[in-house]
Amino acid sequence: MDIVTNSLVLLAAVVLSAGLGRAPGLAMPRPLVQIALGAAIAAVAPLGFTLNPDVFFLLFLPPLLFLDGWRIPKAGLRRDRGTIVALAFGLVFFTVFGLGVFVHAILPAVPLSVAFALAAAVSPTDPVAVTAIAQRVPVPPRLLAILEGEALLNDASGLVAMRFAVAAAMTDPVSLSRAGLGFLWLVVGGLGIGFCLTWAVVGLKNQVSRRLGEEADAQILISLLLPFGAYLIADRIGASAILAAVAAGLAMSRAEQSGKALPLTRIRRAAVWTTIGFAANGVMFVLLGEQLPELVENASATMRSLDHRSPIWLLVYVIAIGIALTALRFLWVWASLRLVLFRARNGLGAAHVPGLRLVAATALAGVRGAVTLAGILTLPLSDATGAPFPGRNLVVLIAAGLILMSLIAASVGLPLLLRGLALPAAAEDEGEAAARLAAARDAIAAVIRTRDGHASVEGGPGFHTAAAEPVLSFYERRIAGLTAGIPGASDHVSRLEHAFWLAAIRAERRTIYECARAGRLSDSLARQMVRELDLVELRLADSDDLNRPGIAGGRLS
Structure with missing residues (x-):
């Protein structure tokens, strides 16, 4: 003892x-x-x-x-x-x-x-x-x-x-x-x-x-x-x-x-x-x-x-x-x-x-x-x-x-x-904005592929376009510099919109990892950005909507 x-x-x-x-x-x-x-x-x-x-x-x-x-x-x-x-x-x-x-x-x-x-x-x-x-x-x-x-x-x-x-x-x-x-x-x-x-x-x-x-x-x-x-x-x-x-x-x-x-x-x-x-x-x-x-x-x-x-x-x-x-x-x-x-x-x-x-x-x-x-x-x-x-x-x-x-x-x-001492700036210290921009573009591409690839499922093209619109709008505003930060998905959206958010988040994460592997983004910053996305994905996964069968249960991810 x-x-x-x-x-x-x-x-x-x-x-x-x-x-x-x-x-x-x-x-x-x-x-x-x-x-x-x-x-x-x-x-x-x-x-x-x-x-x-x-x-x-x-x-x-x-x-x-x-x-x-x-x-x-x-x-x-x-x-x-x-x-x-x-x-x-x-x-x-x-x-x-x-x-x-x-x-x-x-x-x-x-x-x-x-x-x-x-x-x-x-x-x-x-x-x-x-x-x-x-x-x-x-x-x-x-x-x-x-x-x-x-x-x-x-x-x-x-x-x-x-x-x-x-x-x-x-x-x-x-x-x-x-x-x-x-x-x-x-x-x-x-x-x-x-x-x-x-x-x-x-x-x-x-x-x-x-x-x-x-x-x-x-x-x-x-x-x-x-x-x-x-x-x-x-x-x-x-x-x-x-x-x-x-x-x-x-x-x-x-x-x-x-x-x-x-x-x-x-x-x-x-x-x-x-x-x-x-x-x-x-x-x-x-x-x-x-x-x-x-x-x-x-x-x-x-x-x-x-x-x-x-x-x-x-x-x-x-x-x-x-x-x-x-x-x-x-x-x-x-x-x-x-x-x-x-x-x-x-x-x-x-x-x-x-x-x-x-x-x-x-x-x-x-x-x-x-x-x-x-x-x-x-x-x-x-x-x-x-x-x-x-x-x-x-x-x-x-x-x-x-x-x-x-x-x-x-x-x-x-x-x-x-006190007052400075070193030349590190290249990756300036890479966050570029990485977020690239991730936003890839997220938009992933949402569009998901929308077009499943337009015949549950509700037709118009239904999918409406569900994808809030996700596309968020990333377009980020690219335009009108918004920043992590995706703002709500817990009170449809199962289909959740699926588009998941597709966008996973595309963002892949891009961030690619930037880190290429040396355009520091590992610590990439880890921090991925953690932000992980928390959003977990919030989506915990939603009651995702516990029901359907597209958001995984077929679109």
Whole structure:
């Protein structure tokens, strides 16, 4: 019962943090509130959690990485792919090498391989923490998209690098050629498992749904099982389980744009996954706060056993390593933004270069969070000989301190740096009007095809023309700019008019998905527009008229 009670306490703290984070007088991002609540729990009634690294990794990372891959804006990835790749891969390896050497230099008692593991664990950034800060600070949309893209990819690269560092700490060093081949297999195998499993499961699911009908709850459960299945299969064959979970999310995003799921499934599934993401991230930050006192105590004991220094030096080391981490990121961001993002030339041939405020904001926005915590807590408890893993308590506390330091620095510094700062507009930010216009035209075409194709059914051509007229009028007014928003179908219209509304809504949805797949519309905006249409379709489906047999029951859809 203890594990059940403790889990309920953690979830209750996450719920409480949602209310406290919105309090008018509390200018703190939600992750900091959750850490504070965890520390309060530890002070009043410690939960006494013993975190098994393997179980912790399996429980939290697959769904979080899957959700990142599913919801990452693909248009942003394509547009700023050079900058994102430079940050997600180049910066990770630059950080692992530079920070690892720095940590070993100031803490010689920490083996170099363990220092590299710490650097790899703190190299991934956390989009959830940045988003929490962005709720209070107006982060430019394009900068936020770059940070989200970086966070998706560097989760995988950072954690894979950490696995290599841990393997080096546990065993004899391997040759560069073997390491290179191993890394290639990790990447190719992990991505292949994630994509292939998702496409196979989605394809089979669609076949079953086509023959037997779709059960929304079963579809949601399938999406919940997918990241764990991809993770476990990849782990079993020695590929990267982390990349498998990310690839499964990316494939799920693409499959979602096929539009084959029912509106009810999409709405319920989005709600379930939003709740899971909120709960998993929140629990991890509350756990961090709850574990802090024990981490400080264990790290202090390690400090005394290593070099007999006062525990106050722990704070000095965290600050020094945090400054070094930010400096490395600043240097890399300055170089990558200068060489990639602003290389586009204007008509006069003058190249735009980033200002120091933009570089500093991008560097400071690299907040560490849930993935860093999950990664560092997966360090083994013992090495290959059964002895305690060297410096584990110390590096876990340093990683926790760096999470706190990055959150506080971003909360204080970003409002100052981002005031009045703007990036070049994103192309898809201007695509909503064009997408809605194209969707309206396709809706009109679908209504006309439906009207002409069924003019001989129930009432003749005049009856169908009259029923289609309100639908056609709405979309014609939208094209003319006289009305906007979602279809205004009423619950008190005829069955036949409902059928025309359904035909128009489904045509709109297909067009929106086509625009998203072509990169003319951002994924987040397309998801929002499809949700609007799904809600209207559900309202139509719930109408009493649609419960009676006839054209609106499905023959026209």
